Amino acid sequence: MSPLKFQIHSSTTESNYTARRGTLSIVNASQSGHNATKRVIETPGCFMHSIKGSAPHLTPDNMRLQDFGGMNVSLEQLLQMDQPATFSSKWPSKSFTLSDYLYLQDFILLCDLRDYSSISSSLTTSSYQLGSAMNRIGPNTDRHVNLSTPKGVRPLTLDDYLSVAQQFRPDIMVALADNIVESNHSTNQKTEGDAKKEKKSNGSKGDGDEKRVRKSIDRSLKWLDQILLERQGRDGRFEDRKAEEEKKRKKEKKEKIRQAKQQQQEQEQNQEQSQQDQQVDEDAPVKVQEVETESWQEVALFAHVQGGQFTEERIRSAEETSKREDVDGFIVNLGFYSDSEGEKGERLTRLKTSVDHLLTEKPRMVYGIQTPEDVLKAVALGVDLFDTSYPYILTEEGKASMYYFGPISTTTTPTSNTNDRWINLWDDEHGDKFVPILEGCECYSCKGGRHTRAYINHLLKAHEMLATVLLMSHNLYQYSKFFAAIREAVKAGTLDQYTKAFEQQFGVEPVRTGEKHKAQIAVEEALTKRNQRLGPAEPAVVEAIGSADDKNQNAKKRLDGERGESEKETKRQKKDGTEEIS
CATH class of the missing domain: 3.20.20.105 (Queuine tRNA-ribosyltransferase-like)
Structure with missing residues (x-):
């Protein structure tokens, strides 16, 4: 029996729409412990x-x-x-x-x-x-x-x-x-x-x-x-193994025919005997046993x-x-x-x-x-x-979600020619905006005004990991709320109405060209320069302090000299000890 349970709770009654709302869950009776408390996916989800x-x-x-x-x-x-x-x-x-x-x-x-x-x-x-x-x-x-x-x-x-x-x-x-x-x-x-x-x-x-x-x-x-x-x-590979065995049998048959033709030139009797052996093998059924899985x-x-x-x-x-x-x-x-x-x-x-x-x-x-x-x-x-x-x-891309699904906002003018669905926090205009990404958002990044647009703009330009952490938290939260609103619209029968409102309010996703924001390009170029190895030093500097190769050679000479002095001292001590014994 399948562990997956999918239940459809309601579907839209609007014309030309087949949307439905349900839940998907996993029930594993054979497994205990933490697996018994798995989350449930509400659909659409x-x-x-x-x-x-x-x-x-x-x-x-x-x-x-x-x-x-x-x-x-x-x-x-x-x-x-x-x-x-x-x-x-x-x-x-x-x-x-x-x-x-x-x-x-x-x-x-x-x-x-x-x-x-x-x-x-x-x-x-x-x-x-x-x-x-x-x-x-x-x-x-x-x-x-x-x-x-x-x-x-x-x-x-x-x-x-x-x-x-x-x-x-x-x-x-x-x-x-x-x-x-x-x-x-x-x-x-x-x-x-x-x-x-x-x-x-x-x-x-x-x-x-x-x-x-x-x-x-x-x-x-x-x-x-x-x-x-x-x-x-059950054995799902049975037919494949049988086909492989038949293929192997045909290959052996061709090899025997080749050998028979070769032997025919040497001795007629050997050729007849080979044909008889071939006939016996050819008539034998292909036997393949099922494997327990x-x-x-x-x-x-x-x-x-x-x-x-x-x-x-x-x-x-x-x-x-x-x-x-x-x-x-x-x-x-x-x-x-x-x-x-x-x-x-x-x-x-x-x-x-x-x-x-x-x-x-x-x-x-x-x-x-x-x-x-x-x-x-x-x-x-x-x-x-x-x-x-x-x-x-x-x-x-350094963008934060601003879209929502529901009735048209009364504070903005509906238009399909502008993009109000997200803001790009790489833009300099957000550098002095000490407000949450989205007012009223309850995500980790926005809740309580703990992180502002200006702060995330700074984090992006400083190439701090926290910038993408905060953006990902916000964007995922808004996406989950978007789907929650869709489920409510399916339940209430307003999916078509709110879909048209969304298209009027936010238009369509702008075509992406693959080009990065100029501020992002500048940051990445600066990081590349920082991570590159230093180029060759100026001649005057080399003359003043010596090159790395010169330093290495001098260090090697110094070590060789110290090693030589140590060996001489050891020999001298041994010689002194020998003279005392004698």
């Missing part, structure tokens, strides 16, 4: 975005002040090169889980292969994301997927995945899937003219891409079936829903995945993020296609939907779960 299992910029105590019930961790960030082979020798015990390792026992832990929220994002240029998400890691195969780990690219086979799932045992494990990361990226890099040439009447971008997408879906569904069997304690049904399982830009493949992936009754939830894959309105509209169309063919009683999660206005549109389509990568992106 979020899993906290993490880097290597930790919320960016936050200490554990500050992280627990946030009103989020789950954490999303990436396997490629955590898995060591010697794992899973060393689990038996280096992992503390079989009962020691990933939640224990990360000290996240009170959070619902979701473990996926990659950090798809970073891969889906073009909103930030952090070194980690550029190194991990944009690296070319090679194509996946029928035997493995490639992961970009901190120590390089490594393949992860189905056997490796099953070993990791049995040992880590997170609350929710995401099934192994052949997601086409590079293909999506390369598609977005094409010019508009190239895309039009490749488009067909059904909206596809070429038979080659469609064949690859179809193959990835088939491969993912096969892995999903095998994982579901293994999760029940360990059940891990206390771990919930989510599955990826794919299909790229192809409507028929998206429908097929959604329907086939929904047929697997033991799947506990769905993750809709949308590919790379884009700021352009055309790309956003296309992504939402893909999302609707997938969601419309998924089971309604199971939770739906999506990667790549980050900005508040896109979240509102996705919620209206029936999406339940997101991640908190958007607050992280704002924090990295």
